[in-house]
Amino acid sequence: MQDLSVRLVAVESAAQREAARVLLSEYLHWVAGIASSEYGLSFDVDAMVRSDIEDRSKFYPPAGRLYLVQHGASLVGVGALKRLAPSVGEVQRMYVQPHVRGLGAGRALVEQLLRDAAELGYTTVRLESLRALAAAHSLYRSVGFRQVDAYAENSMNAYQDPAMLARYRQSAVFMELSLQAGIEVEPAAPSDCHAVAEVHVGSWQQAYREVLPAAYLAALSVAQREAMWIRHLEQQPSHLLVARHAGHVVGFVAFGASRDEGVPAERGEIWALYVRPSAWSCGAGLALWLAAAKQLTSEGFTSVSLWVIAGNQRAIRFYARAGFEAELGSRKSFELGGVTLEEVRHVYRPAG
Secondary structure, three states, X not given: OOOOOEEEEEOOOHHHHHHHHHHHHXXXXXXXXXXXXXXXXXXXXXXXXXXXHHOOOOOOOOOOEEEEEEEOOEEXXXXXXXXXXXXXXXXXXXXXXXXXXXXXXXXXXXXXXXXXHHHOOOOXXXXXXXXXXXXXXXXXXXXXXXXXOOOOOXXXXXXXXXXXXXXXXXXXXXXXXXXXXXXXXXXXXXXXXHHHHXXXXXXHHHHOOOOOOHHHHHOOOHHHHHHHHHHHHHHOOOOEEEEEXXXXXXXXXXXXXXXXXXXXXXXXXXXXXXXXXXXXXXXXXXXXXXXXXXXXHHOOOOEEEEEEEOOOHHHHHHHHHOOEEEOOOOOEEEEEOOEEEEEEEEEEOOOO
């Protein structure tokens, strides 16, 4: 869970660039010490810091991003995104000072950089780090990164003896995350409502098979759900998005203003987000969430909530990775299919 005193600050001013320079130097000297003692490697740290700060095509808009981590009044971390190839971004320089680790700053950083990558049109994000940095690898895996073979365009090539590249590659972990995996997100059309209904019913039958009676799930009607989504589309035409893969609808998200009582007027809500079970883990859920979040932000919403059935562990893990946090005291009960269920409201508040 992210400490609310942690926020991200985009590096823009000269003072912020100087603060980033100090933190980047601190981080890279720390990493260089590990590389030397553990693997016999050496990096040109001064050249790396100079490039990071002075090369405006690297970590700055339009193709890159550079953030400081602020905790209270102190700047305690840094993280960056750069363009590696036309559709590939690379996360770099992820660092939080030891005394503030465990407050969620690292997660906030990587999730913000992934949202930035999606908005910049990157479909793949890569990263590399020394094998000794196991805690960082656990964080990256928790948001969807998977280990891959070393990629030739890795950023360390320019900062070490070419004769040592093979040793470096053996000493590092290379990871990759597909943001969309061929997924295209677009507004739903009336002709999509049948497929949306099929996804809705199919995902319920799979996700809730342990919490709802089999007879209730078997009786779910695609025709009834299709009629419901047609009505929704007539009333909220811009707030139903579908995810397509190879031309087929594999998921959808419906969203808008929060329907809950007693919440801020600037609170948006994800009303429904479902992916066809055969397409789980292909990136459709993340692509749908990112698209909905972008639209809600453009409409002036500053936070987003949703309700999750307490037993739906897969959904809970997904939304936690996306940055949602369970709201204490929000648990409520309702009856469905003759079974009493509990659901909990989860809230997403953008960093910074």
